[in-house]
Amino acid sequence: MKEFGYQRATDVSSALALLHGGREARFLAGGTNLVDLMKTGAERPAHLVDVRALPLDRIESTPDGGLLIGATVTNSELAAHPEVRRRYPALAQAVLAGASGQLRNMATVGGNLLQRTRCGYFADVSAPCNKRVPGSGCPAVEGEHRHHAILGATAHCVAVHPSDMAVALAAFDAVVAYATTDGPGALPLTEVYRPVGNTPHLETALPPGALITGVTLPPAPVAARSRYRKVRERASYAFAIGSVAAALDVRDGAVQEVRLAFGAVASRPWRARAAERALRGAQADGKAFAAAADAELAAAEPLPHNGYKVPLMRNLVVAVLTELAEEAAR
Known part of the structure; x- marks a missing residue:
């Protein structure tokens, strides 16, 4: 060092x-x-x-019924907060799935959102990597890419974003507040992360030198019945090979509102808007859930060794939404 x-x-x-x-x-x-x-x-x-x-370590209710989460709130504090667990349970589940207790005690909300990819080529300074050295190439495209992206990737980079927390925040329309020397600003979390394009080293749309100060979760009644499900290669703490944050409101057997976001499939948390559109007003059953997943995954472009992620994500969406629908019917 x-x-x-x-x-x-x-x-x-x-x-x-x-x-x-x-x-x-x-x-x-x-x-x-x-x-x-x-x-x-x-x-x-x-x-x-x-x-x-910095005095950014509080979780407070907003006047409209949402939550304001300070950037230096630790992951442990976030997962344990009673209002998070009550209003946005998928967020608490995502944080608990993300790391060991020791890491959660140290890691912060702001830092979690800005963590870098866990792609082995990025961490290995002896290997080329367009994220680390722009223009040097992406060896993962033809090399080891079992855990890499199937959505939104390009030949310039196929790495995935590692955050579990960000997936749940994306599902609930979180807004990221930041400060700069020119004053404060805010961006929807789904707009914080830039598409890969041909500049994968430019990961966020935050202004240069910006400091994340907090995250606001708007009121979302549908989030009270939500779930985060993560698939990993071992039972102990590991990064996801696929994950889903889902919330579902069902009335008279039909989907009134739904939120879906995918993790470990793209360079950023992937809000599944095509699947959401397909589900609103549809019958809350396995056939509709599968069709919605297929609508979202139609854009997938898997590499030779990560095509398993397409059926994995399809099955994950169906399983999680079915569980939520069954709970709503009780």
């Missing part, structure tokens, strides 16, 4: 000033991703600005 500078910020304005005052500076919160990448050399910041002590 190369030598780096370190300073601790006590408020948002000082954090922004310290970042802009240091060359190749990065914000540091829990460090559960950034520090690992610094050890491998995939990340080489010259300066770290510690934002862990």
Whole structure:
């Protein structure tokens, strides 16, 4: 690990000033991703600005009935919060599925959303990688890609976003607030992550030097009956090979409202809007659930060794929605 500078910020304005005052500076919160990448050399910041002590560590109800989640709230605090568990249970389930207790105690909401891909070629500085070194190539396309993207990828990058939390937040129309030296701003979470295109090294639409300050969840009655289901290759904590965040409102056997987002299939959390459109007003049964999944996955372009993800995601959607529909009928 190369030598780096370190300073601790006590408020948002000082954090922004310290970042802009240091060359190749990065914000540091829990460090559960950034520090690992610094050890491998995939990340080489010259300066770290510690934002862990910023007063952004609260979860509060908003006047309209939503929730405001501060950026330095830990994953453990988020998963255990009674209002999160009551109003957005899939979010709590996603956080608990994401990592061990030790990591959840350190990791923060803001840092979780900005974690980098776990693609082995990205972490290996001896390998080419367009995310790490633009224009160097993407060896995963013809190499090891069993865990890689089937939606929205290009020849320039087939890596997937690793966050479980972000998948649930995407399903519930979360909005990410940030601060810059020019003032505050906000983006829907689904617009925070840029499409891969031919610039996979440009991962977010956040302004340069922006500091995430919080995430707002708008009121969503449908979210009270929601579920996050993650498939991984081992029972212990591991990154997903496919996941679904789903919420369902069924009345008189028909789907009134539905939310669906997929994880581990694209470079960003994948909001399944085609599937949602197919389901609204449809009968809440396995046939309709399968047809909706097929409508979303029609755009899939699997590589030779990750085609299994298409039936996996189809079956996952049907299973989770069927469970939610059966609960609604009780």
